[in-house]
Amino acid sequence: MSTAAEFAKTPEPPYYAVIFTSLRTNGDEGYAAMSERMGELAKGMPGYLGIESVRSADGLGITVSYWESEEAIAGWKVHVEHRGAQERGKAQWYQHYELRIARVERAYSGPR
Amino acid sequence: MSTAAEFAKTPEPPYYAVIFTSLRTNGDEGYAAMSERMGELAKGMPGYLGIESVRSADGLGITVSYWESEEAIAGWKVHVEHRGAQERGKAQWYQHYELRIARVERAYSGPR
Numbered sequence: 465m466s467t468a469a470e471f472a473k474t475p476e477p478p479y480y481a482v483i484f485t486s487l488r489t490n491g492d493e494g495y496a497a498m499s500e501r502m503g504e505l506a507k508g509m510p511g512y513l514g515i516e517s518v519r520s521a522d523g524l525g526i527t528v529s530y531w532e533s534e535e536a537i538a539g540w541k542v543h544v545e546h547r548g549a550q551e552r553g554k555a556q557w558y559q560h561y562e563l564r565i566a567r568v569e570r571a572y573s574g575p576r
Numbered sequence: 577m578s579t580a581a582e583f584a585k586t587p588e589p590p591y592y593a594v595i596f597t598s599l600r601t602n603g604d605e606g607y608a609a610m611s612e613r614m615g616e617l618a619k620g621m622p623g624y625l626g627i628e629s630v631r632s633a634d635g636l637g638i639t640v641s642y643w644e645s646e647e648a649i650a651g652w653k654v655h656v657e658h659r660g661a662q663e664r665g666k667a668q669w670y671q672h673y674e675l676r677i678a679r680v681e682r683a684y685s686g687p688r
Contacts (some may be wrong), residue, residue, distance in 0.1 A: 470636075471597060471674050481678050483593060483640055485583060485628045515673075516597045518638045519629045524582075526630045526638040529593055554687045562583050562628075562685045566593050566678035573674045575666045 471532050472514025477568045479513055482530045486553075486561035488523040495557045498549050505545060511536025523559075530568070537565060584626025584654045586643050592643045598665075598673035600635040609668045610661050617657060623648025635671075642680070649677060664679055 475548070504539035506512055511532035531537045540546060553561070602606070618624055623644035631637035643649045652658060665673070 471599075471672065474674075474676075477642045477676075481593075481595060481676065483595065483680075487583075516636075516638060517638050520630045520632055520672065524628075524630050526628060526640060528597070528638060528640075553619075558687060560583065560685070560687065562586075562683065564586075564680045564684075565682045566653070566680040568595075568676045568678040570677045572676075573672070573673065575672065576669060 470516070472516050472528075474513050474530050474571065475569075477571050479568050480534060480537055481566045481568050482531065482537060483564040483566060484527045484529075484561060485563075486525050486527075487559045488519070489557060489559055490523075493556055494552070497534045498552070498557075502546060502549055505543065506540060508558065509536065509540050509543070521547070534565070582628070584628050584640075586625050586642050586680075586683065589683050591680050592647055592649055593645060593678045593680050594641045594643065595602075595676040595678060596639045596641075596673060597639075597675075598637050598639075599671045600631070601635065601669060601671055602636070605668055610664070610669075613617055614658060618652060619656065621648065621652050621655070623651070644679070 503515065506515065506529060512531035513532060515527065515529045517525070517527040529540075531540070606612060615627065618627065625642035625644060627639065627641045629637070629639040641652075643652070
């Protein structure tokens with residue numbers, strides 16, 4: 465997904481987070497274009513709140529997307545184009561990933 | 577915190593995640609040493625489950641630490657040495673951060 469140095473502008477909790485930690489395989493193999501496309505698609509989904517995404521030079525990345533509800537996450541999970549990306553991800557782009565769905569209960573920011 | 581390309585070995589949900597997204601200021605100013613020290617300290621705290629941490633070249637980082645309970649997170653928050661690091665973080669190391677506390681409800685991993 466988008467890797468711009470941006471913070472998600474989320475509302476007051478509660479809302480939901482999808483924490484996706486992944487280790488890429490070597491080579492692009494269409495990954496960058498997919499990532500860009502998935503970021504654009506997610507933005508248009510009902511209940512989407514925002515995204516924060518970082519990948520380091522060693523290939524480890526963390527992308528956290530924020531959603532209004534579990535239903536919104538379920539809708540994104542089964543989006544046909546996203547499902548295609550998930551399949552290619554398992555087959556080709558990721559050595560390993562961990563995906564966690566969490567309910568955000570409190571949030572703080574700084575510095576003032 | 578530690579930036580080794582590692583996944584946290586977390587148990588079956590539910591458990592808790594602290595999602596810390598931050599944009600660094602320029603220059604080290606003691607940040608790397610603090611980060612290493614905080615990673616070591618956190619590992620010794622009651623209820624600590626693991627950590628995943630990535631920072632990109634543009635200075636944006638996401639660190640997710642995992643904990644057994646909200647009480648464990650509260651204990652880490654008020655650790656005296658960690659409090660000192662939090663104060664220096666606000667004053668010196670971070671342009672901005674967002675900290676979210678979330679309850680992990682489901683988790684998946686891949687590829688098989």
